[in-house]
Amino acid sequence: MTDAVIARTGPDHRAAFRAATFGDVLRSEWVKLRSVRSTFWALTVTVVLGIGLGAVISAAAAHGYAKMSVSGKLSWDPTGVSQAGVAIASLAIAVLGVLCISSEYSSGMIRTSLIAVPKRGRVLAAKSLVFAGVTFVVGEVTCFAAFLLGQALISGHAPHAALGDPGVVRAVAGGGLYLTALAVLSVAAGALLRHPAAAIASMIAVLLVLPGIAQALPDSWRNPVTEFWPTQAGSQLTNVHHAAHTLQPWPGFGVMCLFVAIVYAIAWTLLNRRDA
Amino acid sequence: MIEAHGLVKRYGSTMAVNDLSFSIRPGMVTGFLGPNGAGKTTTMRMILCLDAPTQGSVTVAGRSYRDLPAPMREVGALLDATALHGGRRAYDHLLCLARSNGIPRSRVDEVLRIVGLESVARRRAKGLSLGMGQRLGIASALLGDPAVLIFDEPVNGLDPDGIHWVRTLLRGLAAEGRTVLVSSHLMSEMALTADHLLVIGKGRLIADTSVDEFVRSSSRQSVHVRSPQAAELAARCRDAGATAQAGTGPDVIEITGMDSAEVGRLAAAHGIVLFELIPVRASLEEAFMELTRDSVEYQAAGVTR
Numbered sequence: 001m002t003d004a005v006i007a008r009t010g011p012d013h014r015a016a017f018r019a020a021t022f023g024d025v026l027r028s029e030w031v032k033l034r035s036v037r038s039t040f041w042a043l044t045v046t047v048v049l050g051i052g053l054g055a056v057i058s059a060a061a062a063h064g065y066a067k068m069s070v071s072g073k074l075s076w077d078p079t080g081v082s083q084a085g086v087a088i089a090s091l092a093i094a095v096l097g098v099l100c101i102s103s104e105y106s107s108g109m110i111r112t113s114l115i116a117v118p119k120r121g122r123v124l125a126a127k128s129l130v131f132a133g134v135t136f137v138v139g140e141v142t143c144f145a146a147f148l149l150g151q152a153l154i155s156g157h158a159p160h161a162a163l164g165d166p167g168v169v170r171a172v173a174g175g176g177l178y179l180t181a182l183a184v185l186s187v188a189a190g191a192l193l194r195h196p197a198a199a200i201a202s203m204i205a206v207l208l209v210l211p212g213i214a215q216a217l218p219d220s221w222r223n224p225v226t227e228f229w230p231t232q233a234g235s236q237l238t239n240v241h242h243a244a245h246t247l248q249p250w251p252g253f254g255v256m257c258l259f260v261a262i263v264y265a266i267a268w269t270l271l272n273r274r275d276a
Numbered sequence: 277m278i279e280a281h282g283l284v285k286r287y288g289s290t291m292a293v294n295d296l297s298f299s300i301r302p303g304m305v306t307g308f309l310g311p312n313g314a315g316k317t318t319t320m321r322m323i324l325c326l327d328a329p330t331q332g333s334v335t336v337a338g339r340s341y342r343d344l345p346a347p348m349r350e351v352g353a354l355l356d357a358t359a360l361h362g363g364r365r366a367y368d369h370l371l372c373l374a375r376s377n378g379i380p381r382s383r384v385d386e387v388l389r390i391v392g393l394e395s396v397a398r399r400r401a402k403g404l405s406l407g408m409g410q411r412l413g414i415a416s417a418l419l420g421d422p423a424v425l426i427f428d429e430p431v432n433g434l435d436p437d438g439i440h441w442v443r444t445l446l447r448g449l450a451a452e453g454r455t456v457l458v459s460s461h462l463m464s465e466m467a468l469t470a471d472h473l474l475v476i477g478k479g480r481l482i483a484d485t486s487v488d489e490f491v492r493s494s495s496r497q498s499v500h501v502r503s504p505q506a507a508e509l510a511a512r513c514r515d516a517g518a519t520a521q522a523g524t525g526p527d528v529i530e531i532t533g534m535d536s537a538e539v540g541r542l543a544a545a546h547g548i549v550l551f552e553l554i555p556v557r558a559s560l561e562e563a564f565m566e567l568t569r570d571s572v573e574y575q576a577a578g579v580t581r
Contacts, residue, residue, distance in 0.1 A: 017378075020346045020348075020376065024376055024378040026376040028375035029372075030375075031372035032361075035368035036361060106304065107362060109359055109361045111326055117347070117376050117377075118344070214428065275327040276327075
């Protein structure tokens with residue numbers, strides 16, 4: 001073992017150093033995200049489920065079109081059919097978002113991270129921003145690929161949609177935006193709850209369980225709940241056709257963003273207040 | 277330079293740290309000593325702003341740690357070498373920390389070389405041995421080439437070779453003029469590494485002294501005497517205000533409250549023959565146990581059957 005010299009210069013003669021910036025923390029979080037295997041797997045699942053499941057459902061639905069009832073044919077939504085995999089892919093994003101911060105709590109890495117960056121808000125902001133950016137790119141690619149592949153499979157068997165049709169680009173691009181908002185929400189939930197299992201369970205409850213329970217409520221209760229439930233309101237952005245008792249696309253997405261902002265603000269406040 | 281003023285940390289009804297004030301100076305290794313549960317780690321966590329003090333304040337280079345413009349350039353810390361993502365490669369672990377403070381990538385290779393981990397840099401952290409993990413933690417503390425270093429039990433789990441390496445490293449860092457704070461519950465280790473001691477027990481400061489002074493001030497200092505006239509010498513010593521106890525042999529006594537020169541003069545004055553006159557200095561271990569006897573958090577009960 002070598003008793004090597006620690007530094008080229010003693011501390012009194014060290015080169016002047018610049019202050020650490022938010023950009024430095026962003027670069028750090030990018031290294032963190034790309035250097036663990038769970039990122040690769042979760043994003044692969046997102047793309048494969050988003051495109052593959054969409055393709056399977058598109059092909060199956062298109063072949064069943066001829067035998068559909070009149071009301072079924074009237075509500076035929078080729079864009080929605082091709083995007084069917086995105087809802088499942090959103091679970092992979094939610095899990096990865098939760099893990100990218102709660103795994104730091106379960107491993108103890110968060111203490112190392114907060115010693116490196118004691119201005120804690122920067123860690124949460126950089127993590128959210130980096131993961132949101134990655135999700136946006138992956139989400140948009142997945143949604144557009146699923147749309148194009150889905151329409152190719154539908155055409156010839158049933159009416160298909162084109163990107164030029166009214167509302168279609170907004171709906172398909174909206175899928176990527178919805179996933180991006182969900183990414184920020186899951187990072188915030190991971191920071192808030194700190195335990196991976198608790199945070200993942202909460203995200204699944206928000207995405208699937210509670211909206212499912214709402215279906216069992218009487219109409220007078222169900223309609224406002226499904227209208228304003230954050231993830232359901234946000235997903236209106238991905239619909240071409242407006243359904244009853246739902247918000248319009250952008251106001252709906254606005255409701256979701258507001259909810260994300262509230263959860264983020266609570267996570268930020270607690271991160272700064274709690275002992276790490 | 278690390279300065280604490282009236283630090284208090286309370287968890288519910290437990291006082292983890294109770295009115296702690298100290299200042300840690302550059303150019304020497306300061307040993308932070310105390311039994312398990314004395315509040316060493318809590319104090320270090322407060323220095324690094326991981327825990328907020330219930331009362332009081334602590335500054336590094338005159339500022340709260342959170343307000344340092346480039347924390348890793350000024351303070352290098354290793355609290356827990358296992359506090360990392362096991363699935364991340366050693367190199368990437370250091371790289372993400374370096375990036376967060378704008379430290380160039382070349383410095384990552386440099387610290388890997390300093391701690392001797394170049395050959396396992398591509399290995400995932402959970403595949404590293406305890407000793408390698410500890411070296412990786414030390415590498416992360418050295419990344420910013422900081423003037424202040426804080427290590428919590430850095431030799432835990434290391435083999436003798438590793439312990440020697442850490443000791444040499446710490447002394448080298450201090451010799452370069454850096455401030456080095458290192459905690460331990462191993463007195464013998466501190467005797468070899470530290471210049472100055474900060475001793476705490478049950479969250480309170482018990483001693484803030486140099487290692488030499490710490491041992492000297494211990495009440496266990498005594499003089500071992502062998503003399504054919506031991507009984508007479510014992511009586512003379514008692515008359516002079518010291519205490520004398522029978523030693524391990526018939527003509528051996530242990531005198532406390534007088535140094536060896538005083539005992540020698542007293543013997544000469546009364547014509548007492550001395551065969552042995554040995555100042556017995558309590559070891560650091562004994563001095564520490566003496567000092568913290570009342571403040572051990574988890575006192576082992578006597579075994580009764």
